[in-house]
Amino acid sequence: MEVKDETLDEFLERLEARHHEELERVRLQYVERIRQSEWARVKAETKFERLEETLFDLQEASGKGVYQLVEEVSAIRQTFETMQNDAKHELESLRNECQVYEVELARKQRKLELLHQSGSYKLGKIMATGLKSWQGAIRMPVELVRLWRERGAKQTSISRVGASRNSGNVEKDTTSGKVLAPDFDMERTLAEQGSKAVEAFIAHQFERQVDAASALTRLARLVVRCDREEGIRLAKKATELDPRPFRQKWLGFMLFDAGNLLDAHSQLSSLPTGTGMNASEQNKAHYIAGCARLLETPLVVAQPPEAPAYDVIPGRVLYVASSSRPYHTTGYTSRTHGIVKAIAEHGQDILCVTRPGYPDDRPDGVAGVEHCYDVIEHDGVRYQALEGPHRRKRPLDEYLTESAEIIARKATEERSALIHAASNYEAALPALMAARQLGIPFVYEVRGLWEYTAASRLPGWEETERFALDKGLESLVVQHADRILTLTSALADELQKRGARPERISLAENAIDPQQFQPHQRNLELAGRLGLQDDDFVIGYAGSIVGYEGLDDLITAFGELLPRQHRAKLLIVGDGNALAGLRQQVQAAGLEERVSFTGRVSPDLVPEYLSLVDAIVLPRKPFTVCELVSPLKPFEAMAMEIPLVVSDVAALREISHDGRTALLHQAGNPTDLAASLERLMTEPELVASLVQEARQLVNTRHIWSQVTEGIVECYQQFGAAESTS
Incomplete structure (x- = not known):
C-alpha cells in the first residue's frame, strides 16, 4: 500500500534542510558585515596615508606657512583614530556575534543529532517505513523489538551521564578545543546553580x-x-x-x-585620556562627581538674616513640589492637589511650583500635555513649572545650589511669607536654602523616605554610599526645618532618630476628596468586557505594580482560596515593573481564567474599575518603606464602601482597626491573607459592619479640608497666614 501524504521521513528531511538554510543565511550575513567593516577600515587607512603624503609635499613646498594646515591635519588624525577605535570595537563585537553563532550552530546540530537518536524519532521512522509497503509492514515487528532492546540497553547509561553532568564535567571537542554546551542558558543556570557555576x-x-x-x-x-x-x-x-x-x-x-x-x-x-563618552555618559559622570563631593563634604545650611529680605505679603505661600498635575497623575500629585486646593479654600494665597527642571527631566509624563512655564490653573489650583537645569545632567551639588537661587528669585517675586516644600530633598533642600537666604519660615512635608523605596527593590542597598547620601541629605532638611509635617507616627519616630526636634513634628495624614470617591454603581459594560459575572466575588487591587506592594503574595493566596471558594476572581488594575513577573506567576499556577490584568488605566476611570470589586486588598510587604509610609488607596476604598484587607505593617495598622474598619493579615503570609479573604466571602454581616465604620472614619478624619486645618494653624504660628476668622 502507498501513502500519498508527506511521510515523516520526508517531513524531517525538509525541516532539516530549512534549518540548515536559515543557519547558512545568518552566517553569510555576519561574514558580509565583517567584510564591509574591514573594507571601510582599509579605505580609511589608505586615505589617511595619502593625506600624510600630501602634507609632506606641502611642507616641502611652503615651509613655515604650512603650520596651520598641520594643526588641521592633526585634528583629522585624532578623528581618524577615534573612527579606527570604533571600527575595532565593531569588529570585535561582530567576532563575538560570530562566535555566538558558532555555539548556536553547534547546539542546533547537536539537538538534531539527539533527535535522530531519540526513541520517538526511530519509532516514527519504523512506523512510516512500515506503512510504505507490505515488505516494510512485515519487517515492522522485528524493527520494533530491536528498538525496544536498544532502549533498554541505554537506560543504565542515562544515570551515568546525569551523574557526570551533576559533577560539573564538561565534554571537550578534541579537534577545536572548544567546550560543547549546546543547551547552556545563563539565566536558568544562574537561578538553579548560582553565579559560581x-x-x-x-x-x-x-x-x-x-x-x-x-x-x-x-x-x-x-x-x-x-x-x-x-x-x-x-x-x-x-x-x-x-x-x-x-x-x-x-x-x-x-x-x-x-x-x-x-x-x-x-x-x-x-x-x-581620550576615552570616548557620549553626551549621556558625560552627564552621568558629572552627576556622579557631584554626588561624591556631597558625600565627602556635606552642604552647610546658612543661618537666616534677622529680618526677611523683602516686605512679605501675609497669607502668601510658595509650595514647592517634586511633580504635579497636569504633567503627572499619581498618588503624589493627587496629595499635592488635594492639599493645595484645600489650603486655598481656607483663604490662603498659595502658588504651587515644581522643582527647577521639571517636567522636562521626566520622560514619563502624561501624553499630549505641552510643557509650559507660565502660571496655569488646574481644577482650582495655580501651578507653575520653574525653568532650570536638568537634575541628571548637572553635578548634584551644583543642581541643588542653582535650584535654590531659582526658588529664591520666585519667592522674592511673589513676596512669599513662607515656603512649604514636599518630599524629597531634590525639591526640599533647595527650598530650605532659599528660605534661609530670604529670612522666611520653612515647612517640610515628609511624604516618605525614597532611599527606603530604593532599598525595597535592591537587596543590600541600605549598606551603600548612595543610600547614605540620600539619607544624609533628607536628614539635613528635617534637622533645619522650622516645622515638619508627615504621614504617620512611625515616620515621625524615624525623623526624630534623624535629628528632627519632636516639638516641630505634626501629622498631616493622607485624605481624599469626598466628591471624587463615593459609593459607585457597578459598571455593567466594563464588567462584561472583563468577563465578570454577576455571581463572581471580585477581589481587586488598583495602584502601582511594584515589588513592595506584595501582589505576588496576593496571587499565591488567591490560588489557595480558589479550591474552597469557586466564585472568586482577581482583578489587578495598574502598571509597573513587577507586572511581567506577576503574569508569569499566574500562568505557572494555571490561574489565567480567574485572574485579569488591565494594565495602565486613566486615573479618571479607576472608580469605574473599583465599582466592580467586592473587596480591596493591600498586601504590602514587611519592608521599611511599607512600615513607615501609608498610601492613599485605603481611604479611597473606605469612601466607596468597599471592604478592605490590608497587611499588618505599621503604617497600615495605624490607619486601620482590625475587625472594625478593615481585616488585617500577617504581612508576607499568603495563607493568612487567604483566610481573611474567605471571611469576607462567607460573613456578610462582617462586611456590612466594616464598610459602615470605615466610611465614618474617612468622613470624620480623612477629608482634605480637615487635614489642612492643622497646616494653616502651623502657618499662623509663624505669622505667615491670612486670618480666616
Whole structure:
C-alpha cells in the first residue's frame, strides 16, 4: 500500500534542510558585515596615508606657512583614530556575534543529532517505513523489538551521564578545543546553580580573555540585581581580563548603579585620556562627581538674616513640589492637589511650583500635555513649572545650589511669607536654602523616605554610599526645618532618630476628596468586557505594580482560596515593573481564567474599575518603606464602601482597626491573607459592619479640608497666614 501524504521521513528531511538554510543565511550575513567593516577600515587607512603624503609635499613646498594646515591635519588624525577605535570595537563585537553563532550552530546540530537518536524519532521512522509497503509492514515487528532492546540497553547509561553532568564535567571537542554546551542558558543556570557555576562555565567555554570578559559582563549585570557585592566582583574581574577603556568606563557606571559612589567617581576620573563618552555618559559622570563631593563634604545650611529680605505679603505661600498635575497623575500629585486646593479654600494665597527642571527631566509624563512655564490653573489650583537645569545632567551639588537661587528669585517675586516644600530633598533642600537666604519660615512635608523605596527593590542597598547620601541629605532638611509635617507616627519616630526636634513634628495624614470617591454603581459594560459575572466575588487591587506592594503574595493566596471558594476572581488594575513577573506567576499556577490584568488605566476611570470589586486588598510587604509610609488607596476604598484587607505593617495598622474598619493579615503570609479573604466571602454581616465604620472614619478624619486645618494653624504660628476668622 502507498501513502500519498508527506511521510515523516520526508517531513524531517525538509525541516532539516530549512534549518540548515536559515543557519547558512545568518552566517553569510555576519561574514558580509565583517567584510564591509574591514573594507571601510582599509579605505580609511589608505586615505589617511595619502593625506600624510600630501602634507609632506606641502611642507616641502611652503615651509613655515604650512603650520596651520598641520594643526588641521592633526585634528583629522585624532578623528581618524577615534573612527579606527570604533571600527575595532565593531569588529570585535561582530567576532563575538560570530562566535555566538558558532555555539548556536553547534547546539542546533547537536539537538538534531539527539533527535535522530531519540526513541520517538526511530519509532516514527519504523512506523512510516512500515506503512510504505507490505515488505516494510512485515519487517515492522522485528524493527520494533530491536528498538525496544536498544532502549533498554541505554537506560543504565542515562544515570551515568546525569551523574557526570551533576559533577560539573564538561565534554571537550578534541579537534577545536572548544567546550560543547549546546543547551547552556545563563539565566536558568544562574537561578538553579548560582553565579559560581556560571563563572566556571565561562572559564571553560572561552579561550580568549576578551570573550570571557564579555560573558562575565553579562553575568555581572544579572547577578547585581540580587547580590550587589558578587555582581561588583564579577564586573571587576571582567575589567581585569579586558582592561580596555570602554570596559573600564562601563565598570565605573556599574559601580554607581550598585551604590558605590566614591569607587565609581575614582574609576571614571582615572580613565585614560581620550576615552570616548557620549553626551549621556558625560552627564552621568558629572552627576556622579557631584554626588561624591556631597558625600565627602556635606552642604552647610546658612543661618537666616534677622529680618526677611523683602516686605512679605501675609497669607502668601510658595509650595514647592517634586511633580504635579497636569504633567503627572499619581498618588503624589493627587496629595499635592488635594492639599493645595484645600489650603486655598481656607483663604490662603498659595502658588504651587515644581522643582527647577521639571517636567522636562521626566520622560514619563502624561501624553499630549505641552510643557509650559507660565502660571496655569488646574481644577482650582495655580501651578507653575520653574525653568532650570536638568537634575541628571548637572553635578548634584551644583543642581541643588542653582535650584535654590531659582526658588529664591520666585519667592522674592511673589513676596512669599513662607515656603512649604514636599518630599524629597531634590525639591526640599533647595527650598530650605532659599528660605534661609530670604529670612522666611520653612515647612517640610515628609511624604516618605525614597532611599527606603530604593532599598525595597535592591537587596543590600541600605549598606551603600548612595543610600547614605540620600539619607544624609533628607536628614539635613528635617534637622533645619522650622516645622515638619508627615504621614504617620512611625515616620515621625524615624525623623526624630534623624535629628528632627519632636516639638516641630505634626501629622498631616493622607485624605481624599469626598466628591471624587463615593459609593459607585457597578459598571455593567466594563464588567462584561472583563468577563465578570454577576455571581463572581471580585477581589481587586488598583495602584502601582511594584515589588513592595506584595501582589505576588496576593496571587499565591488567591490560588489557595480558589479550591474552597469557586466564585472568586482577581482583578489587578495598574502598571509597573513587577507586572511581567506577576503574569508569569499566574500562568505557572494555571490561574489565567480567574485572574485579569488591565494594565495602565486613566486615573479618571479607576472608580469605574473599583465599582466592580467586592473587596480591596493591600498586601504590602514587611519592608521599611511599607512600615513607615501609608498610601492613599485605603481611604479611597473606605469612601466607596468597599471592604478592605490590608497587611499588618505599621503604617497600615495605624490607619486601620482590625475587625472594625478593615481585616488585617500577617504581612508576607499568603495563607493568612487567604483566610481573611474567605471571611469576607462567607460573613456578610462582617462586611456590612466594616464598610459602615470605615466610611465614618474617612468622613470624620480623612477629608482634605480637615487635614489642612492643622497646616494653616502651623502657618499662623509663624505669622505667615491670612486670618480666616
